[in-house]
Amino acid sequence: MDIQYVGEHLLPGKLGQFFIILAFGMSLLSTIAYYFQTSNDKNDLSWRQIARWSFRIHTVALIGIIAALFFIIYNHYFEYNYAYSHSSRSLPTHYMISCFWEGQEGSFLLWAFWQLVFGNVLIRFAKDWEDSVMTIVGLSQVFILSMLLGVEVFGYRIGSSPFILLRDAMQGAPIFQDPQYLVKYIQDGRGLNPLLQNYWMVIHPPTLFFGFASMVVPFAYAMAGLWTKRLKEWVKPALPYALVAVMVLGTGIIMGAFWAYEALNFGGFWAWDPVENASLIPWLTMISAIHVLVVYKNTGHSYFTALFLVLISFILVLYASFLTRSGILGETSVHAFTDLGMSGQLVIYVLVFLALSTWLIVKNWKQLPITEKDEHIYSREFWMFIGALVMTLSCLQVIATTSIPVYNKLFNGNVAPPVDPVGFYNQWQMPFAVIVALISAFAQYLKYKKTDSVKFWINTGVSLLMSALVTAVVVYYTLLGGLKLVFGENYHNDNPFNWMFVILIYACVFSVITNAKILGEAIKGKFKLTGSAVAHMGFALMLIGATIAASQKRVISINTSGFDYGKEFDSKNKRENVLLWKGESMKMDKYLVTYTGDTTEGVNTYYRVNYKVVDESNKVVENFDLNPLGQINPTMGLVASPDTRHYLTHDIYTHVSSVPKREEDAAAEGHDGHAEDEGYNPPSTYKVSVGDTINFDEGKVVVRGINKDVHLKDMTINQGDIAVGLTLAVIGNSDRKETIVEPVYLIKNRSQFTLSKKMEEFGLKFKFTKIIPDENKFELVMLKKPGKQKDYVIMKAIVFPYINFLWGGTIIMVIGFAFSISRRLKELKDAKSKDQTEKMKDVVL
Template identity: 75%
Template structure:
């Protein structure tokens, strides 16, 4: 007899699962119908009508899936595994949207939605390309929607449904034998990862997945061109889509960088994490594809390179999805998804599209336009091709080392990933960036097919000399003594100096100046290259901002007190973090900083840190920063920085350690409890050997455990267990060290906690639990009433001229938008001319 479960809302889940099956079936039908319309008689449009209607039904069904899932999340129906795993009652609505795509199922759904948007646009605009292009896009939808099915066929699970019930996901859990489990035990969800509770994570994932989805359009045009023997024609309609994909994916990547800068505490905007690399790789190849497609359009050269880069860009999107979703990066990336058993489907998705591409290339090889004539060295297309080649080589380096876990898995090797990924990748990628920046500069002085040599050298020479002067000025104010005005007199830029930085800044400046020259022609009415010039200027500014901010950022919170924070801080972090007692000012660089207290909103605590610039006993500037710290039960302290933005620099602050705030009331039921009324409310800590806990007059260091603890007048039998927690209390004033050892006792299956007092500081310590699964011990600290000084340990960094990076991003996106507009107008004009020619004929 089935158990009737109280409080469950099954209708939204059943409706959502119905929409999944409907969307998958409709995608399959639209693929088949578009395929037959492509290969059958063109005068019979019956297959196209079926394909269009099935694609529209699929669009409505996916919206239905989204609505059903959001309804479940919004109403806190925690009987569903997805809602319980990713949301909670305390989340505001905007973060409920974020938890919608935190899981794999939600992100696949987002991808499917954007691909449907693109498909509907192409249905209306592609005209005679519709059938073949939509066949490819519909096939891609089949694979993506299969990831959401969550059904078993012949014992094999296909996909993972977001509508699976919690009791189905955890069938062996004993609580689900109780028909009232939902009322008694499931009172709230696990909640959204604290690091994702940021406004950038509301807009970054949709933008990134829109970029991934957009990559299918130029790929589909390339496949359709080969399939239908329109070998050359596909390049024209593919160019606007390739530009759009580059723009949107690039914007998504930079949004991720800004999220990392705003929300994470590693002190930067790009960590060369494998998941970051996975999104960067297809962007680099698509940028290369755009340039080579333009070369082919203008000269007829480099067809195969344009085709290969267009195809490989979407293949790399699928490879990136495999890397991040198969669980293979679980040990090398903190951002990767865990394996949901879909590795086989991900591999099939990748292999099918790769095989289709290879077969069509082989079949159409003899029909491809290969030119024997070599490009002139003074032609724009020659150097654009070289630039695309350099970017492709850059991509190969990134993908090679990012794929180390895959190589180890396939070949049984044990290659170690880079220990210092930022330094490693920067060392490799900087030369590539220098070459690309120089090429995007002087290639703008050239014309297609052949340039005037004299004019080229004059224009290049003028820009070259101006770039040297501007680079010298920038280097002085960023890499040398000029930054003392920002960092203070203690700053010495040479400690982070590298001549490659100067060369890269010169290359970026040269690229910006050359493209400014092209942009100036727009004033004279020459608008054709406006979009590319603006995009190149933005890219150059991005490079300048990235190299200066990344190489010359300066930690100003240097610990000169000699205070040791314990083993949870390594040597570098001990040096770069300062301890601030509440209301006690401390001088760091040009600033006097004071911790003024905290305020709690929901699960987050905001720590108010005041910065003052005092000159001649007068306050010249004063502002407060509010770095966030959440004491998460499963993740420990989750900290997000707060940043003060200036035109020339940012001051970035985050907390590294804060006092424990949660109470230990739950431990008062332990046997052996003493009267603690003379003490304030106890505070519980989960500690490991080497950890340090601070209090107002000193600190407590966890030195180790004593497995053979002895208790006076309590004999121990063979089954009894007594463990002592070795603690050292160190005073701030005299640095006197006092050792104490509270004991945790299990005797006759009963638990006892024997406290130890430290009367000098009015403290009492209890050892209340052993947590072997976490390799931690639980202790409680009590303090007698009196003056309580709060504290934080914080880190402050100055990032100089980082606004070049962010402003460059905006300018680059604007340039892409101009370029897309131009290419669409060209395509429309070309179609109108062909239509008029047919009418005349």
């Protein structure tokens, strides 16, 4: 007899699963109908009507899936595995939206939604391309929806449904034998990952997946052009969508960088993490594709390169999805999803589109409009092609290194990824960036087909000279002694000088100056190159900002006290973190820094750190507070998010690296209530390993080791008994005197005992309460007698100079893309008007 569970709400899940089946079925029917409409008599539009109505029903069904899932999350229906795994009652509404796409199923749903939007746009505006293009878009939609099915076919599970019940996801768990499990045991969900509880995570994933989804449209036009033998015509309608894809995906990538900078504590905006790389790869190839598409459109050259880059960009989106969702990056990236058993489907998704595009190219190879004529070296198309080639080579280097886990899996290898990924990738990518920046500069002085070489060299020479002068000023104020004029005499630049940084800055300044000259001509009415000039300027400024901020960032929280924070801090972090006692000021660079208190909001604690600048007359000339977040998470330990003070020329970035446990947290872990503990504050419980350090107001406690040969006074250790001592060194701040205490964990006659040890000098008491062999840790309880207990934080502060060039350059680049999209749409509209006029003339004649 089936158990009747109390409190479950099954209707939303059943509706959601019905909508998944309906959406999948309708997308499949729409794809088939569009295929037959493309292949059959064009005068019979019956297949198109079926395809359109199927896609409309698919649209309604997909919106139904989204509504059902958000209804479940919003109403805290934790009987559903997705709601239980990704949300909690304490989350505000905007973070509930983030819960929607934290899991794989929700992110696939987000991807499908944006493809749905593009599908409806194409039905409205693609005109005579609708049938063939929508066949490709629909096929992609079929694959994405299959990831949400969660059904078994011939013993194989297809997809993972977001509407699976918790009791089905955790079959066999004892709590589900109780019909009232939901009322008794499931009071709250696991909650959203604390690192994702940031407003950027509300807008970053939708933007990123919008970019991924937009990649399918130029791919679909290229495939449709090959399929229907319209080998040249697809370029014009595909170009605006390619620009949209680059603009939106680039915006999403930079949003991710800003989220990392604002919310993560690794001290930067880009770490060359494999998941970061996975989104960058198709962006690079699509930028290359756009440039070669423009070359082909204006000269008829480089057709195959343009075709290949458009096709491979979408294939790389699918490959990136495989990398991040198959679990294969689990050991090399903290951002990757875990494997939900869909690796096979993801591989099929990649291989099907790779096979289709390859087959269509081979089938049409002899008809492809490939020219044998070489481009002139003094032509714009030649250098645009070279620039696209360089960006593709840059992309290949990123793919090759990011795919190391894939090689190891396929060939049973053991190749190790780079130990220092930032240094490794920067070393490879800077030469590529230099070449691209240079080409984006002097190519603006070139014309299509052929240029007057004398005029070219005069313009280029003047710009190179101007760039050298500007670069000298920039380098002086960013890499050399001029920084003292900006940040004060106390500024010390410990970063090594690197000539490659100078060369890259010079190339970027050259690009800004030449493109600014082209932009200046727009004032005279020559708007044709406005979009590309603005985009190139933005890209160059972005590179300048990234180069200076990353290479010249300076840690100002230097530990000169010699205080050892324990083995959880390596030598570098021991040097770059300072211990601040509450209310005690410390000199840090030009600042007087004080930890003044904290504020708790829900599970988050914000630590208030005051920065002051005092002049020689003891007058306060600058005064501000930063509030870095530190959350003690039960499963993740300390989850820290930085706070940043923004200036025009620099940022001051602060995050906490270690904080004391709050008393309520310690009390929640259990006070044993023994009379012998009376007179002490509630205990603090720690999981420790040998070498760990625990700080208290007058000093610190260091775990020195384990004593397995304990001799107990007035107690005999018999065979079968276990007595283990935890050797602790208590070290005072004032005299650095070290005192050894050794609480004992005892198992005697199958009963467990803890033999505590006191340290009267500091009013401390220690209990060794548990051995945790699976984690190679020990449970230590520490109590302290009442008194003025000082709070503290261990924190790190970094100055990022001129980082606003990075963010400002990004905005300018996006504006440039928007101008280019507007121009291409106008060209498309003008071309359609011209075609209609020609047709009318033919009718009249």
